Every structure is written in C-alpha cells, then in structure tokens.
Amino acid sequence: MWIPEQIVKDREVFDETWGRELAEIETAYGRLVYLASLRDSNSGKYEHYATEPDSRKRVHSQFLRLHEAIFREWVDYTLERKKADIELYIRGLDSLNPSELVDAWLRLTPYKNLVPAAIRGPEREQHISDFEAILGLLRNVYGVASPDLLS
16 A cells, blocks of 8 residues: 655544545545645635534644655656646546546646645645656647647
8 A cells, every 4th residue: 555655643633634535546646636626715725525513623634644755656656657647537437528628628727726735845846847748748649739828
C-alpha cells in the first residue's frame, strides 16, 4: 500500500484520514486531484462525505497534512516521472477523450488548483512550470490544436 513518507510516521492519522482511499488511486497526480476536490473553494476547509460534524476540524487538519505531503513528493519527482504519471492518469479516465482533456487543461488550468494553500514560492512555481512543460508535450502527442495559452 502506498503511504506518503511524512505520514508513515503517524500511521494512526493516515488510517483516520481515509488513507486507504488514497492508496487505491494509482497515480500521484490522481491523489492530488482527489485531495484538492475535498477542499471547499469558498472556505479552504477539507471535507469528506464520511466526516461526522464533531470531527470536521480534526479531519480538515489531517487532510491538509496529507495534501501537503503528497504535493511535496510530487514536486520532487523528475519531469519524466511526472509526465509518465500524468499519462497513466489520462489513460485511467475512460470517459474522456485525451485530446479534449489536454485542451481543457490548457484553457482552464485546473492544475493550479492542486497546490495546497500553504505552499508558496518556488514549490508552487515549479509545479506550474513543470505541468505546463508537460502539457506542451502532451499537446503534441494528442494533436491538440488549441492556441498556445502557456506563453
């Protein structure tokens, strides 16, 4: 089972934060997408469907820690590893046409929303520039004809 290095030290927290759900997600990029989807865009709080009202604050802080740990691991991946991981993620989305997905990513830049709120500066910028470089490659691979929105 996959567990972020920082979370291994606190296995109880990992189990309490539905780590098994994360372990079932095959790609690191997919885990970032999942965790970012748990963050309310209005409040910045992480929420989970199985969260009881009296434990929301604890759950928020645990998901926040997980998101930051997974993001930091992602940022440390080589560009080649990130590209392979994103391609695996794309192949796993059976209901979406890869060229339409890449076109949407170029236009909507959802990858910028995957960065935890506390991450600033170089790590945030590296994620964005790496993802945009990969998008440039994927644009060619999938024959996406949309205008170059990355310049």
